[in-house]
Structure formats: structure tokens, C-alpha cells
Amino acid sequence: xxxxxxxxxxxxxxxxxxxxxxLTIRENEQHxxxxxxxxxxxxxxxxxxxxxxxxxxxxxxxxxxxxxKDLKPNERSKKGIFLQFQxxxxxxxxxxxxxxxxxxxxxxTSQSFKDxxxxxxxxxxxxxxxxxxxxxxxxxxxxxxxKKKTEILQMSVLKPRLAIxxxxxxxxxxxxxxxVAQSIIEQQEKTKNGLLVxxxxxxxxxxxxxxxxxxxxxxxxxxxxxxxxIEKIEKEGYEAK
Amino acid sequence: MTYSEFVKEAMxxxxxxxxxxxxxxxxxxxxxxxxxxxxxxxxxxxxxxKMVSQISEKTRIKFDAVVTNSFARSSNPNVQITKxxxxxxxxxxxxxxxxxxxxxAAYINSKAKYFIKINTAKNxxxxxxxxxxxxxxxxxxxxxxxxESAKAEVSEFYFSSAADSATISVLHEVECAENSVxxxxxxxxxxxxxxxxxxxxxxxGEKAKLYLNSVYCGSNATKARSILDAKGQASxxxxxxxxxxxSSQQFDxxxxxxxxxxxxxxxxxxxxxxxxxxxxxxxxxxxxxDKTRGSVSTIVEKGILMSKDAHMDALPDLSIDYSNEVxxxxxxxxxxxxxxxxxxxxxxxIEESQARKLFISAFISKYISKISSPSAREIAMSIxxxxxxxxxFGTLSEITPRNIWMVARPTR
Numbered sequence: 001x002x003x004x005x006x007x008x009x010x011x012x013x014x015x016x017x018x019x020x021x022x023l024t025i026r027e028n029e030q031h032x033x034x035x036x037x038x039x040x041x042x043x044x045x046x047x048x049x050x051x052x053x054x055x056x057x058x059x060x061x062x063x064x065x066x067x068x069k070d071l072k073p074n075e076r077s078k079k080g081i082f083l084q085f086q087x088x089x090x091x092x093x094x095x096x097x098x099x100x101x102x103x104x105x106x107x108x109t110s111q112s113f114k115d116x117x118x119x120x121x122x123x124x125x126x127x128x129x130x131x132x133x134x135x136x137x138x139x140x141x142x143x144x145x146x147k148k149k150t151e152i153l154q155m156s157v158l159k160p161r162l163a164i165x166x167x168x169x170x171x172x173x174x175x176x177x178x179x180v181a182q183s184i185i186e187q188q189e190k191t192k193n194g195l196l197v198x199x200x201x202x203x204x205x206x207x208x209x210x211x212x213x214x215x216x217x218x219x220x221x222x223x224x225x226x227x228x229x230i231e232k233i234e235k236e237g238y239e240a241k
Numbered sequence: 242m243t244y245s246e247f248v249k250e251a252m253x254x255x256x257x258x259x260x261x262x263x264x265x266x267x268x269x270x271x272x273x274x275x276x277x278x279x280x281x282x283x284x285x286x287x288x289x290x291k292m293v294s295q296i297s298e299k300t301r302i303k304f305d306a307v308v309t310n311s312f313a314r315s316s317n318p319n320v321q322i323t324k325x326x327x328x329x330x331x332x333x334x335x336x337x338x339x340x341x342x343x344x345x346a347a348y349i350n351s352k353a354k355y356f357i358k359i360n361t362a363k364n365x366x367x368x369x370x371x372x373x374x375x376x377x378x379x380x381x382x383x384x385x386x387x388x389e390s391a392k393a394e395v396s397e398f399y400f401s402s403a404a405d406s407a408t409i410s411v412l413h414e415v416e417c418a419e420n421s422v423x424x425x426x427x428x429x430x431x432x433x434x435x436x437x438x439x440x441x442x443x444x445x446g447e448k449a450k451l452y453l454n455s456v457y458c459g460s461n462a463t464k465a466r467s468i469l470d471a472k473g474q475a476s477x478x479x480x481x482x483x484x485x486x487x488s489s490q491q492f493d494x495x496x497x498x499x500x501x502x503x504x505x506x507x508x509x510x511x512x513x514x515x516x517x518x519x520x521x522x523x524x525x526x527x528x529x530x531d532k533t534r535g536s537v538s539t540i541v542e543k544g545i546l547m548s549k550d551a552h553m554d555a556l557p558d559l560s561i562d563y564s565n566e567v568x569x570x571x572x573x574x575x576x577x578x579x580x581x582x583x584x585x586x587x588x589x590x591i592e593e594s595q596a597r598k599l600f601i602s603a604f605i606s607k608y609i610s611k612i613s614s615p616s617a618r619e620i621a622m623s624i625x626x627x628x629x630x631x632x633x634f635g636t637l638s639e640i641t642p643r644n645i646w647m648v649a650r651p652t653r
Contacts, residue, residue, distance in 0.1 A: 049588050053580065077590035089585040093610070094603035099589075102599060106590035137603070154589065 002027050002194045003048070003081075003162050008059035010040075010047045017043040019219035020059070025162060025194040030208055032230070033198045035216035036238050041198045042086055044216070045164045049083040050076050063162075078107065080161030084151040084168055086198075090139040096150065099138045100157050107158055116157070123156040126186075127179050144171025152183050159187075162194045169204035181207035202230050244326045247333040251351035255344055269522040269554050271493030273436050273464045275345075276408055279352050279378035286311050292374050295637050296400055300620050304372040304398075306357070310379045310407075313355045319367055321358040328356050336382065345466065346440055349412040352380040359395060361421075363388035368614070373399045373409065375435075380410045387421040387449075394424045396617045401431035401459070401635065408436045409460075415443030417451040419473055424452040426612050428621050431459035432635030433488070439465040445505075447473035454612050456621050457484040457492055458628060459635040466495045471505035471536075482511040483608035485625055486519025486551070487632050495524040500567075504535040512608045513544040514601055515551035516632075522554045529561040529569050537568045544575035545604055547597070598629050605629075 003025040010018035017040045025031050033041050047054045048061055050073040061069045068076055091099075097120075104116055111119070124134065127149045139147050148168055155163055165184065169177050181204050188195060197210065205227070213230055215223040215238055222239070223229065242250075289309045297304060305317035313322045323332075336350050361367040365388060373379060379401075387393045401407060409431060417423045429437055437460045445451050457463050469478050484492045498507035513521045527538040544553040557571035578600055586596035605625045612618045628634050 046584075049584075051584055072593065073584060073587040074590050074592050074596075077588055083588050085585065085588075089579070089582045091582055091585075091600065091603050093605070093607035094599060095606075099586075099599070102591060102595070103589040106592070106595070137607075158589065 004062040006060045009057045011055045028192040030195045030210040031212040032210045039216045040219040082160030082163045084165040086166040092137045092140040094138045164196045166198045254347035305369045306371045310375040310377045323356045353382045355381040357383045359385045361391040361393040366392045368394045382412045386416045387423045389418045390420040396426040399429045401435040410438040413441040417445040417449040419446035422450045426454045437463040441467040444470040444472040445476035450477045454481045462491045464493045468497045470499040474502040475504040478507045480509045481611045485514045487516045490519045492521040497526040499528045500536040501530045506537040509540045511542045516547035520552045524556045526558045531562045540571040542573040
């Protein structure tokens with residue numbers, strides 16, 4: 001057992017957004033969370049990561065059987081949770097390499113600096129991240145696609161046990177979707193991490209083998225099933241019976 | 242005119258002029274003590290020599306000129322230092338004339354101990370480092386002039402280890418000749434017993450480029466005022482200012498950028514970080530003069546408040562006398578540390594306190610990256626990071642250049 005979300009209720013600015021979500025993710029599993037805009041997917045992802053402005057009003061989040069709902073985001077990260085942001089924050093002046101190296105240090109990885117640099121280079125090459133991007137400020141002036149690729153690069157450095165990927169495919173062209181998906185799968189093969197992919201589109205899922213599909217609507221998971229559910233949603237919409 | 246007549250006339254100007262040059266900003270003006278007697282606080286030359294050696298060693302910079310409260314010397318023919326009492330008549334009259342409406346300038350005219358002339362030859366490329374190190378009051382006038390088509394980089398470093406209250410007052414006059422490119426960097430890391438008055442007047446010739454980078458880290462009170470005029474057609478002035486205050490440090494930074502000719506560009510980018518009880522009055526004024534078709538004027542002021550007791554007044558201002566094909570804009574923002582950025586950083590395992598420092602150092606780095614000289618950039622960043630870490634300033638232990646991850650400097 002890796003992550004267990006039990007009847008989770010989450011408020012943002014006094015308004016309940018997540019209204020009783022229950023979900024279990026084990027290692028090496030691929031879960032997909034779909035649903036219309038505003039259904040609470042991103043709020044759920046941020047709540048798992050510990051966003052300080054979100055309030056868990058009831059329910060619990062367990063990692064390996066222990067509650068993490070009172071832990072700070074950095075403590076959750078150290079326990080192996082990674083959130084790929086839908087809209088990664090731009091921080092002008094903070095070099096991407098400086099940031100990656102600081103995050104690597106915070107994670108307490110035993111990886112040598114040389115191996116770290118090799119990994120950055122290899123992953124960047126695979127994702128076709130332009131070399132000059134590495135010397136620039138974190139996400140500052142990056143295109144949507146560059147941001148998404150950089151998030152996946154961060155994931156390769158941090159090697160999480162549970163990766164929550166919030167729309168890893170939005171803003172990417174067809175080739176970039178394939179590269180990102182391949183990198184995600186490659187990392188899962190290496191680390192056996194659990195994956196929760198939030199997406200609106202099925203195209204990234206063509207390169208993945210998700211076992212569990214969850215549909216969220218108005219703060220609740222209204223449908224669950226296997227990969228076949230994706231095709232049904234494509235044809236009939238999220239609320240199809 | 243003799244030196245004593247000059248001083249007398251300057252003092253009369255000083256006493257007769259209103260307290261501040263710009264009435265608009267009177268409410269937002271930092272009152273700063275201007276001592277009549279600048280002779281106190283002198284140290285033995287040996288002590289000052291030791292201080293200079295320590296700074297040279299720590300910064301790993303061989304200074305082309307050193308100015309202290311007791312002596313001044315230059316080892317570079319491009320930097321000529323004259324004791325004020327030895328200045329010739331033309332030099333003295335020239336100064337009074339130029340500063341006749343400026344009370345603070347008149348004060349520095351009357352108190353300046355040294356006149357420092359920095360000249361770079363036509364078509365020449367020069368890099369000059371000047372150290373101002375003091376244990377007491379120090380007043381000087383600096384005249385920087387680039388030759389036609391010259392490329393000059395002048396970095397000034399200010400340190401004070403005054404045991405009693407002291408004032409550093411420096412007046413700059415900058416002339417950037419046509420087609421020349423000049424960068425002037427000023428780093429202030431005076432101790433908490435020191436106040437700073439820094440004035441600068443500058444102008445550019447045709448197609449000249451002037452870059453002025455000021456970093457204010459030290460002193461209990463800083464009053465800086467600059468008036469920079471793009472006088473030459475198609476010339477460019479870029480001013481970058483950075484202040485970082487902790488404890489009860491106060492800054493009054495007042496910069497006017499003027500577009501006087503067609504197709505000239507003036508940019509003012511100011512960044513301020515304030516913690517504890519520190520305060521800053523940040524005044525940026527851009528003037529678009531008549532018949533300046535194709536000119537561009539931009540002011541961007543940004544402040545970050547790290548504590549609820551820190552205070553900032555940001556006052557960007559524009560005066561547009563010509564509206565035919567000119568661009569002019571101003572903006573100002575003062576915010577606490579971005580909570581979304583903190584969440585993003587902490588979600589990567591970085592502790593909140595470290596994330597806050599990372600965010601502030603990124604902000605600071607953005608401004609310091611404008612400095613061309615890698616060593617000057619490292620020193621400035623190092624001083625700022627130490628201040629962020631240890632919450633102290635103005636001590637020599639803080640100047641340790643080190644390998645610092647910084648974003649690539651924009652190309653010019």
C-alpha cells in the first residue's frame with residue numbers, strides 16, 4: 001500500500017471543493033483522474049501535496065499507512081510525493097540548475113554530483129529540452145511545453161515514490177506528448193513509483209497503460225473503471241452512464 | 242577664486258537653499274544628518290592600509306585607486322586624484338556653477354576632500370576598480386568621462402568600519418561621449434554607524450550607452466539621488482538599483498531619467514527587499530522632453546516585504562512633453578513573498594526558510610546579473626547572500642567571493 005485517500009473533504013477560501021474522495025494508489029500502478037474543468041482535480045492534487053491555503057475539513061491522506069495530512073509540503077516531498085504542477089511558477093533570477101541542485105540536496109539523495117549532471121543531460125536529451133533552458137531562470141519565459149518538460153526533468157532528479165502529474169500533456173505538440181509519456185514510463189520502470197495522471201485528453205494515455213481510471217465531477221469521484229472507460233468518456237462525455 | 246573662497250561660497254549656497262531639491266517628494270524624503278565638521282573619526286594611515294589590504298585580499302581585486310578618510314592614491318593614470326585644497330580655480334568654479342540649485346551638492350562641494358577624475362581615452366577599453374574605505378567621515382567628488390567610442394567599466398566599492406557615526410558623501414558627474422559605452426557599478430556595504438549621501442548627474446552623447454548599477458546593502462541611512470539625461474540622439478541609459486534592508490536601515494532613492502533627444506531610450510529598474518523595521522522611499526521619475534520622437538522611457542519598481550513592519554513607498558512618475566511616437570511606461574509593485582512560489586519550492590523538498598531565502602536571492606540575482614564584471618557580480622551577490630543568511634551587514638567577513646549559481650547575464 002502506498003497512498004490512501006479516505007473520504008477526503010477539502011476547502012479553499014471557505015468553499016468546499018473536494019467532497020469526499022476515496023482513492024488508493026499502490027506502487028507501480030498507473031491511475032488516471034479525469035473530469036471536467038472545475039471538478040476539483042487540481043485541488044485534490046494540491047491537497048495531497050499539502051498546499052497551505054487548502055483546508056482538509058475531514059478525511060485523511062495516508063502514506064504507507066501513516067497520516068501525512070499535517071505534514072508540510074517539503075516533508076511530504078521527502079517522503080516521496082511529487083506534484084507536477086499544471087501551471088509551474090516562474091521565478092526569475094533562480095537558475096534552473098541552482099534550483100535542481102538545491103532540490104537534490106534537500107531530498108538527501110546519495111547520487112554524486114557527476115551522476116546528477118549526467119542524469120540531467122540524459123533526461124534533457126530524451127525530452128529534447130534545449131540546452132540554453134538549463135542556464136535560464138526557473139520556468140521564466142518558458143513556453144507551456146518547456147515548462148511541462150522541465151517538470152518531468154525535476155521528477156527524474158527527485159525520483160518520487162508517488163508522482164501526481166497534473167495535465168502533463170497540455171500545451172504539448174504530438175511529438176512532445178510522446179517524449180513526455182515515454183520519460184514518465186521509463187522513470188516508473190526504474191523506480192516502480194505509483195502514478196496519478198490528471199488529464200483531459202486521451203492522447204497521452206495512448207503511450208501509457210493505466211489500470212485505473214477515475215472520473216471526478218463536482219468534487220466527487222463519480223465513476224471508476226479500467227482503460228476501456230477512456231474510450232467511453234471520449235464518446236459519451238464525463239457524465240455518461 | 243581660492244579654495245577657502247570656494248568653500249565659503251558653497252556653504253552659503255548650502256545654507257540658503259531649501260532642504261530638498263524636489264518639492265514633489267518632500268513628504269517622502271529621508272532627513273539625514275550632515276555634519277559640519279568632517280575631521281572627526283580619522284584613523285592612523287597604518288590602520289587604513291590594513292583595512293584596504295584586507296578588502297583587497299577578500300575581494301581578490303587589485304584596486305586602481307583607493308580613497309580613504311586619511312589618504313587617497315591611484316596607481317592608474319586614468320584615475321587622477323587631487324586634494325580639494327590643491328584644485329585649480331577652473332575646477333572649483335565649475336563645480337559651484339553646476340551645483341548651484343542643489344543643496345546636497347552644495348554641501349558636498351563645500352566638504353569634498355578629494356576631486357577624482359576618471360578619464361578613458363578615445364576608442365580605448367578600460368576596466369577600473371576604485372575602493373572607498375573609511376573609518377570616519379569621507380567626502381569626495383568623482384568626475385567620470387569616457388572618450389569617444391571608448392568602452393569603460395568603472396566599479397566602485399564602499400566600505401566603512403567607523404567606530405562613531407560617520408557620513409560618506411560622494412558626488413558624481415558622468416559624461417558619456419558619443420558612441421562610447423560606459424558601465425558604472427557602485428556597491429555600498431558600509432557599517433551601521435555610517436550614513437551615505439550619493440549624488441549623480443550624468444549625460445550621454447550621440448549613440449552612447451550608459452549603464453549605471455547601484456547596490457545598496459550597508460549603512461544605517463542612504464540618500465541617493467541621480468539625474469541622468471540622454472542628451473545625445475539615439476543614446477541609451479539603463480539604470481539598475483537594488484537595495485536590501487534589514488534591522489532599521491533606511492533608504493531614500495530618487496532617480497530621474499530624461500529623454501532629451503529623438504530616438505533615445507532610458508530605463509530605470511529598481512528592486513528593493515526589506516526585512517525587520519527597514520524602510521525605503523523609492524522615487525523614479527522619467528521625463529520625455531519636447532521633440533523626442535521615437536524615444537522610449539520605462540520605469541519598473543519592485544519591492545518585496547519580508548516582514549510586516551518593513552515599509553516601502555514606491556513612487557514612479559512620468560512627465561511627457563511630447564506625445565508623437567514616443568513610448569513611456571511606469572509600474573510599481575510591493576508585495577510579500579509570493580506564496581505560490583513558496584509552495585512550489587517547498588513541494589520539491591526545500592524547507593520553507595530555505596525556500597524564502599532562495600526566492601529572495603533569485604530576486605536579488607536578477608538585478609545583480611546586470612553587472613558585467615564577473616568578480617564584481619560575485620562580490621555583490623556574496624555580500625547580499627551573507628546578509629540574507631546572517632542578518633548582518635558592513636563587516637569585512639562578508640566579502641568572500643564564491644562560486645554562485647546565477648542566471649546568465651543578458652547580452653547587450
